[in-house]
Amino acid sequence: MTGLTQHHSTLEVVLVHWPVVNKHGDIIGSAVTNLDIHDIARACKTFGVHRYWIVTPFDEQQKLVGEITRHWTSGYGAKANPDRQNALELVHVRTSIDEVVDEMQGYYGVNPQTIVTCASPQANMLGYDEVKKNITEDRPVLLMFGTAWGLAPEMMHKADATLPPIRGEGEFNHLSVRSAVSIILDRLLGKY
Protein backbone atom coordinates (compact mmCIF):
# COMPACT_ATOMS: atom_id res chain seq x y z
CA MET A 1 0.00 0.00 0.00
CA THR A 2 1.65 3.24 -1.10
CA GLY A 3 1.00 6.95 -1.00
CA LEU A 4 -1.58 6.93 1.79
CA THR A 5 -1.67 9.87 4.15
CA GLN A 6 -3.79 10.54 7.19
CA HIS A 7 -5.91 12.96 5.21
CA HIS A 8 -8.05 10.38 3.51
CA SER A 9 -9.42 6.89 4.03
CA THR A 10 -9.12 3.87 1.73
CA LEU A 11 -12.77 4.35 0.80
CA GLU A 12 -13.48 5.53 -2.74
CA VAL A 13 -16.77 6.39 -4.41
CA VAL A 14 -17.85 5.81 -8.00
CA LEU A 15 -20.93 7.34 -9.60
CA VAL A 16 -21.94 5.23 -12.59
CA HIS A 17 -23.71 6.61 -15.70
CA TRP A 18 -23.44 3.37 -17.71
CA PRO A 19 -24.63 0.64 -17.43
CA VAL A 20 -27.69 1.76 -15.46
CA VAL A 21 -31.41 1.09 -15.90
CA ASN A 22 -34.33 3.37 -16.76
CA LYS A 23 -37.77 3.11 -15.12
CA HIS A 24 -38.66 0.19 -17.41
CA GLY A 25 -35.54 -1.74 -16.50
CA ASP A 26 -33.82 -1.18 -19.88
CA ILE A 27 -30.04 -0.75 -19.82
CA ILE A 28 -29.18 2.86 -20.65
CA GLY A 29 -26.42 5.45 -20.34
CA SER A 30 -27.50 8.48 -18.32
CA ALA A 31 -26.37 12.11 -18.57
CA VAL A 32 -23.97 13.56 -16.03
CA THR A 33 -25.57 16.32 -13.94
CA ASN A 34 -23.68 19.26 -12.48
CA LEU A 35 -25.07 18.89 -8.97
CA ASP A 36 -24.12 15.20 -8.75
CA ILE A 37 -20.54 16.30 -9.30
CA HIS A 38 -20.62 19.13 -6.73
CA ASP A 39 -22.76 17.65 -3.94
CA ILE A 40 -21.02 14.30 -3.92
CA ALA A 41 -17.53 15.84 -4.19
CA ARG A 42 -18.30 18.06 -1.18
CA ALA A 43 -19.58 15.07 0.82
CA CYS A 44 -16.51 13.01 -0.18
CA LYS A 45 -14.17 15.82 0.91
CA THR A 46 -16.00 16.25 4.22
CA PHE A 47 -15.66 12.58 5.10
CA GLY A 48 -12.11 12.09 3.85
CA VAL A 49 -12.90 9.92 0.82
CA HIS A 50 -9.75 9.38 -1.23
CA ARG A 51 -11.15 9.73 -4.75
CA TYR A 52 -14.55 10.35 -6.34
CA TRP A 53 -14.79 8.57 -9.70
CA ILE A 54 -17.32 9.45 -12.36
CA VAL A 55 -17.88 6.70 -14.91
CA THR A 56 -19.25 7.51 -18.35
CA PRO A 57 -18.17 5.96 -21.66
CA PHE A 58 -19.42 8.95 -23.68
CA ASP A 59 -16.72 11.34 -24.98
CA GLU A 60 -18.90 14.43 -24.81
CA GLN A 61 -19.92 13.67 -21.25
CA GLN A 62 -16.32 13.10 -20.22
CA LYS A 63 -15.41 16.47 -21.72
CA LEU A 64 -18.27 18.14 -19.86
CA VAL A 65 -17.10 16.75 -16.50
CA GLY A 66 -13.56 17.88 -17.32
CA GLU A 67 -14.74 21.41 -18.12
CA ILE A 68 -16.80 21.72 -14.95
CA THR A 69 -14.11 20.40 -12.64
CA ARG A 70 -11.34 22.48 -14.29
CA HIS A 71 -13.36 25.66 -13.78
CA TRP A 72 -13.28 24.97 -10.04
CA THR A 73 -9.85 23.40 -9.69
CA SER A 74 -7.74 25.72 -11.87
CA GLY A 75 -10.09 28.27 -13.46
CA TYR A 76 -11.90 31.29 -12.03
CA GLY A 77 -13.81 29.16 -9.53
CA ALA A 78 -10.60 28.11 -7.76
CA LYS A 79 -9.93 31.72 -6.77
CA ALA A 80 -13.56 32.57 -6.04
CA ASN A 81 -14.21 29.52 -3.88
CA PRO A 82 -11.15 27.57 -2.61
CA ASP A 83 -13.38 25.21 -0.59
CA ARG A 84 -15.06 24.08 -3.77
CA GLN A 85 -11.62 23.67 -5.35
CA ASN A 86 -10.60 21.30 -2.56
CA ALA A 87 -13.71 19.22 -3.08
CA LEU A 88 -13.62 19.04 -6.88
CA GLU A 89 -9.97 17.97 -6.88
CA LEU A 90 -11.24 14.55 -5.81
CA VAL A 91 -13.08 14.05 -9.12
CA HIS A 92 -11.68 11.64 -11.73
CA VAL A 93 -13.50 10.61 -14.91
CA ARG A 94 -13.18 7.10 -16.31
CA THR A 95 -14.79 5.07 -19.08
CA SER A 96 -15.83 1.97 -17.12
CA ILE A 97 -16.07 0.52 -13.63
CA ASP A 98 -13.39 -2.01 -14.60
CA GLU A 99 -10.96 0.83 -15.25
CA VAL A 100 -11.58 2.23 -11.77
CA VAL A 101 -11.13 -1.17 -10.13
CA ASP A 102 -7.87 -1.71 -12.07
CA GLU A 103 -6.51 1.66 -10.98
CA MET A 104 -7.38 0.98 -7.37
CA GLN A 105 -5.72 -2.42 -7.66
CA GLY A 106 -2.59 -0.73 -9.00
CA TYR A 107 -2.60 1.88 -6.25
CA TYR A 108 -3.30 -0.32 -3.23
CA GLY A 109 -1.74 -3.55 -4.50
CA VAL A 110 -4.93 -5.54 -3.88
CA ASN A 111 -8.37 -5.57 -5.47
CA PRO A 112 -10.85 -3.26 -3.74
CA GLN A 113 -13.94 -4.69 -2.15
CA THR A 114 -16.81 -3.49 -4.37
CA ILE A 115 -19.98 -2.54 -2.54
CA VAL A 116 -23.43 -1.56 -3.79
CA THR A 117 -26.66 -0.60 -2.07
CA CYS A 118 -30.00 -2.20 -2.81
CA ALA A 119 -33.59 -1.61 -1.73
CA SER A 120 -34.23 -5.35 -1.33
CA PRO A 121 -32.31 -7.99 0.68
CA GLN A 122 -29.44 -9.72 -1.18
CA ALA A 123 -27.43 -12.92 -0.60
CA ASN A 124 -24.16 -10.98 -0.18
CA MET A 125 -25.47 -8.48 2.41
CA LEU A 126 -22.87 -6.80 4.63
CA GLY A 127 -23.58 -4.55 7.63
CA TYR A 128 -22.30 -0.98 8.01
CA ASP A 129 -20.10 -2.00 10.95
CA GLU A 130 -18.33 -4.65 8.91
CA VAL A 131 -17.58 -2.25 6.07
CA LYS A 132 -16.44 0.31 8.64
CA LYS A 133 -14.04 -2.25 10.05
CA ASN A 134 -12.53 -2.87 6.59
CA ILE A 135 -11.95 0.85 6.15
CA THR A 136 -10.43 1.20 9.62
CA GLU A 137 -8.03 -1.57 8.69
CA ASP A 138 -7.06 0.35 5.52
CA ARG A 139 -8.51 -2.18 3.09
CA PRO A 140 -9.52 -0.53 -0.19
CA VAL A 141 -13.29 -0.29 -0.61
CA LEU A 142 -15.15 0.98 -3.69
CA LEU A 143 -18.69 2.21 -3.01
CA MET A 144 -20.67 2.03 -6.26
CA PHE A 145 -23.74 4.17 -6.93
CA GLY A 146 -25.95 4.13 -9.99
CA THR A 147 -27.67 7.14 -11.53
CA ALA A 148 -31.13 7.02 -13.24
CA TRP A 149 -33.06 4.05 -11.79
CA GLY A 150 -29.92 2.40 -10.49
CA LEU A 151 -27.02 0.14 -11.50
CA ALA A 152 -27.63 -2.54 -14.12
CA PRO A 153 -28.39 -5.97 -12.58
CA GLU A 154 -25.13 -7.44 -13.95
CA MET A 155 -23.19 -4.81 -11.93
CA MET A 156 -25.22 -5.54 -8.81
CA HIS A 157 -24.44 -9.25 -9.14
CA LYS A 158 -20.74 -8.71 -9.77
CA ALA A 159 -20.29 -6.61 -6.61
CA ASP A 160 -18.63 -8.25 -3.60
CA ALA A 161 -21.20 -7.03 -1.10
CA THR A 162 -24.48 -5.16 -0.68
CA LEU A 163 -25.25 -2.62 2.05
CA PRO A 164 -28.70 -2.73 3.66
CA PRO A 165 -31.16 -0.13 2.28
CA ILE A 166 -31.47 3.25 4.01
CA ARG A 167 -34.77 3.27 5.83
CA GLY A 168 -36.76 5.39 8.21
CA GLU A 169 -40.35 4.88 9.24
CA GLY A 170 -42.38 3.14 6.54
CA GLU A 171 -41.56 1.69 3.15
CA PHE A 172 -40.73 4.80 1.14
CA ASN A 173 -37.16 4.57 -0.13
CA HIS A 174 -36.62 6.98 -2.98
CA LEU A 175 -33.69 9.11 -1.95
CA SER A 176 -31.72 11.06 -4.51
CA VAL A 177 -28.30 9.55 -5.19
CA ARG A 178 -26.83 12.72 -3.62
CA SER A 179 -28.69 12.03 -0.37
CA ALA A 180 -27.87 8.31 -0.42
CA VAL A 181 -24.13 8.91 -0.86
CA SER A 182 -24.12 11.54 1.91
CA ILE A 183 -25.90 9.29 4.40
CA ILE A 184 -23.78 6.23 3.67
CA LEU A 185 -20.53 8.21 3.97
CA ASP A 186 -21.72 9.58 7.31
CA ARG A 187 -22.55 6.07 8.51
CA LEU A 188 -19.15 4.75 7.46
CA LEU A 189 -16.88 7.73 8.17
CA GLY A 190 -18.81 10.30 10.21
CA LYS A 191 -17.53 11.25 13.66
CA TYR A 192 -20.03 12.20 16.40
Add this chain to the structure above:
Amino acid sequence: MTGLTQHHSTLEVVLVHWPVVNKHGDIIGSAVTNLDIHDIARACKTFGVHRYWIVTPFDEQQKLVGEITRHWTSGYGAKANPDRQNALELVHVRTSIDEVVDEMQGYYGVNPQTIVTCASPQANMLGYDEVKKNITEDRPVLLMFGTAWGLAPEMMHKADATLPPIRGEGEFNHLSVRSAVSIILDRLLGKY
Protein backbone atom coordinates in the same frame (compact mmCIF):
# COMPACT_ATOMS: atom_id res chain seq x y z
CA MET B 1 -51.58 16.91 20.40
CA THR B 2 -54.01 16.10 17.58
CA GLY B 3 -53.96 14.46 14.19
CA LEU B 4 -50.79 12.43 14.65
CA THR B 5 -50.56 9.03 13.01
CA GLN B 6 -47.82 6.44 13.07
CA HIS B 7 -46.76 7.44 9.60
CA HIS B 8 -44.78 10.48 10.60
CA SER B 9 -42.76 11.82 13.48
CA THR B 10 -43.15 15.17 15.27
CA LEU B 11 -40.01 16.36 13.50
CA GLU B 12 -40.49 19.05 10.85
CA VAL B 13 -37.95 20.67 8.54
CA VAL B 14 -37.78 24.24 7.30
CA LEU B 15 -35.54 25.48 4.50
CA VAL B 16 -35.04 29.22 4.87
CA HIS B 17 -34.42 31.60 1.95
CA TRP B 18 -34.69 34.77 4.04
CA PRO B 19 -33.02 35.97 6.22
CA VAL B 20 -29.77 34.26 5.21
CA VAL B 21 -26.25 35.56 4.61
CA ASN B 22 -24.09 35.77 1.50
CA LYS B 23 -20.34 35.04 1.46
CA HIS B 24 -19.61 38.52 2.85
CA GLY B 25 -22.04 38.07 5.75
CA ASP B 26 -24.66 40.50 4.36
CA ILE B 27 -28.30 39.61 5.03
CA ILE B 28 -29.94 38.55 1.76
CA GLY B 29 -32.90 36.64 0.36
CA SER B 30 -31.84 33.67 -1.78
CA ALA B 31 -33.59 32.08 -4.75
CA VAL B 32 -35.42 28.78 -4.35
CA THR B 33 -33.82 25.97 -6.34
CA ASN B 34 -35.69 23.05 -7.83
CA LEU B 35 -33.38 20.36 -6.46
CA ASP B 36 -33.60 21.69 -2.90
CA ILE B 37 -37.34 21.06 -3.12
CA HIS B 38 -37.03 17.55 -4.58
CA ASP B 39 -34.02 16.13 -2.74
CA ILE B 40 -35.10 17.35 0.67
CA ALA B 41 -38.75 16.31 0.17
CA ARG B 42 -37.58 12.79 -0.77
CA ALA B 43 -35.34 12.60 2.30
CA CYS B 44 -38.17 13.90 4.52
CA LYS B 45 -40.56 11.28 3.14
CA THR B 46 -38.00 8.49 3.59
CA PHE B 47 -37.48 9.34 7.25
CA GLY B 48 -41.12 10.05 8.14
CA VAL B 49 -40.80 13.83 8.60
CA HIS B 50 -44.26 15.35 9.09
CA ARG B 51 -43.92 18.51 6.98
CA TYR B 52 -41.23 20.19 4.90
CA TRP B 53 -41.61 23.97 5.03
CA ILE B 54 -40.06 26.31 2.51
CA VAL B 55 -39.76 29.89 3.74
CA THR B 56 -39.51 32.77 1.27
CA PRO B 57 -41.15 36.19 1.58
CA PHE B 58 -41.01 36.81 -2.19
CA ASP B 59 -44.34 36.40 -4.06
CA GLU B 60 -42.75 35.21 -7.30
CA GLN B 61 -40.68 32.62 -5.46
CA GLN B 62 -43.73 31.37 -3.57
CA LYS B 63 -45.56 31.00 -6.90
CA LEU B 64 -42.62 29.09 -8.37
CA VAL B 65 -42.59 26.59 -5.51
CA GLY B 66 -46.37 26.20 -5.87
CA GLU B 67 -46.05 25.49 -9.60
CA ILE B 68 -43.28 22.93 -9.13
CA THR B 69 -45.02 21.05 -6.34
CA ARG B 70 -48.44 21.09 -8.08
CA HIS B 71 -46.90 19.54 -11.20
CA TRP B 72 -45.87 16.56 -9.07
CA THR B 73 -48.77 16.38 -6.63
CA SER B 74 -51.73 16.88 -8.99
CA GLY B 75 -50.35 17.53 -12.48
CA TYR B 76 -48.76 15.21 -15.04
CA GLY B 77 -45.93 14.31 -12.66
CA ALA B 78 -48.32 12.70 -10.18
CA LYS B 79 -49.29 10.06 -12.77
CA ALA B 80 -45.80 9.65 -14.17
CA ASN B 81 -44.09 9.25 -10.80
CA PRO B 82 -46.32 8.51 -7.78
CA ASP B 83 -43.28 8.19 -5.48
CA ARG B 84 -42.35 11.77 -6.21
CA GLN B 85 -45.97 12.78 -5.57
CA ASN B 86 -45.80 11.23 -2.10
CA ALA B 87 -42.64 13.16 -1.33
CA LEU B 88 -43.71 16.54 -2.68
CA GLU B 89 -46.99 16.42 -0.77
CA LEU B 90 -44.93 17.25 2.32
CA VAL B 91 -43.97 20.69 0.94
CA HIS B 92 -45.61 23.84 2.35
CA VAL B 93 -44.56 27.39 1.50
CA ARG B 94 -44.68 30.15 4.09
CA THR B 95 -43.52 33.76 4.31
CA SER B 96 -41.50 33.63 7.52
CA ILE B 97 -40.09 31.27 10.14
CA ASP B 98 -42.49 32.83 12.69
CA GLU B 99 -45.44 31.69 10.59
CA VAL B 100 -44.14 28.11 10.60
CA VAL B 101 -43.57 28.16 14.36
CA ASP B 102 -47.08 29.55 14.92
CA GLU B 103 -48.66 26.84 12.77
CA MET B 104 -46.75 24.14 14.61
CA GLN B 105 -47.83 25.67 17.91
CA GLY B 106 -51.45 25.56 16.74
CA TYR B 107 -51.14 21.95 15.56
CA TYR B 108 -49.28 20.41 18.49
CA GLY B 109 -50.57 22.73 21.24
CA VAL B 110 -47.03 23.63 22.36
CA ASN B 111 -44.21 25.62 20.83
CA PRO B 112 -41.78 23.47 18.84
CA GLN B 113 -38.17 23.24 19.91
CA THR B 114 -36.25 25.11 17.20
CA ILE B 115 -32.90 23.63 16.25
CA VAL B 116 -30.13 24.84 13.96
CA THR B 117 -26.76 23.45 12.95
CA CYS B 118 -23.52 25.38 13.16
CA ALA B 119 -19.91 24.76 12.15
CA SER B 120 -18.58 26.24 15.41
CA PRO B 121 -19.44 25.34 19.03
CA GLN B 122 -22.37 27.27 20.56
CA ALA B 123 -23.58 27.88 24.13
CA ASN B 124 -26.89 26.07 23.46
CA MET B 125 -25.37 22.90 21.98
CA LEU B 126 -27.55 19.77 22.10
CA GLY B 127 -26.45 16.23 21.15
CA TYR B 128 -28.15 14.06 18.52
CA ASP B 129 -29.28 11.58 21.19
CA GLU B 130 -31.07 14.29 23.16
CA VAL B 131 -32.94 15.56 20.10
CA LYS B 132 -33.75 11.94 19.21
CA LYS B 133 -35.24 11.48 22.67
CA ASN B 134 -37.48 14.54 22.21
CA ILE B 135 -38.77 13.15 18.94
CA THR B 136 -39.33 9.68 20.44
CA GLU B 137 -41.41 11.35 23.13
CA ASP B 138 -43.49 13.09 20.44
CA ARG B 139 -42.34 16.62 21.27
CA PRO B 140 -42.52 18.91 18.24
CA VAL B 141 -39.12 19.79 16.86
CA LEU B 142 -38.39 22.21 14.01
CA LEU B 143 -35.05 21.66 12.27
CA MET B 144 -34.02 24.91 10.57
CA PHE B 145 -31.63 25.03 7.60
CA GLY B 146 -30.37 28.12 5.81
CA THR B 147 -29.63 28.36 2.09
CA ALA B 148 -26.81 30.49 0.58
CA TRP B 149 -24.05 30.92 3.24
CA GLY B 150 -26.43 30.00 6.08
CA LEU B 151 -29.08 31.41 8.41
CA ALA B 152 -28.75 35.04 9.53
CA PRO B 153 -27.03 35.36 12.95
CA GLU B 154 -30.24 36.67 14.55
CA MET B 155 -31.99 33.40 13.60
CA MET B 156 -29.09 31.34 14.95
CA HIS B 157 -29.30 33.20 18.26
CA LYS B 158 -33.09 32.87 18.54
CA ALA B 159 -33.01 29.07 18.10
CA ASP B 160 -33.52 26.90 21.19
CA ALA B 161 -30.61 24.59 20.44
CA THR B 162 -27.69 23.94 18.09
CA LEU B 163 -26.66 20.52 16.77
CA PRO B 164 -22.93 19.74 16.57
CA PRO B 165 -21.41 20.18 13.10
CA ILE B 166 -21.21 17.18 10.76
CA ARG B 167 -17.60 16.12 10.58
CA GLY B 168 -15.45 13.40 9.15
CA GLU B 169 -11.69 13.33 9.04
CA GLY B 170 -10.20 16.83 8.94
CA GLU B 171 -11.62 20.33 9.05
CA PHE B 172 -13.47 20.54 5.73
CA ASN B 173 -17.16 21.13 6.38
CA HIS B 174 -18.84 22.46 3.27
CA LEU B 175 -21.69 20.09 2.61
CA SER B 176 -24.58 21.12 0.40
CA VAL B 177 -27.75 21.84 2.36
CA ARG B 178 -29.24 18.77 0.62
CA SER B 179 -26.49 16.55 2.04
CA ALA B 180 -26.67 18.15 5.49
CA VAL B 181 -30.44 17.64 5.79
CA SER B 182 -30.15 14.01 4.61
CA ILE B 183 -27.40 13.17 7.09
CA ILE B 184 -29.10 14.84 10.06
CA LEU B 185 -32.44 13.13 9.32
CA ASP B 186 -30.64 9.80 9.16
CA ARG B 187 -28.92 10.47 12.48
CA LEU B 188 -32.24 11.42 14.12
CA LEU B 189 -34.69 9.06 12.41
CA GLY B 190 -32.75 6.44 10.45
CA LYS B 191 -33.21 2.78 11.35
CA TYR B 192 -30.29 0.38 10.97
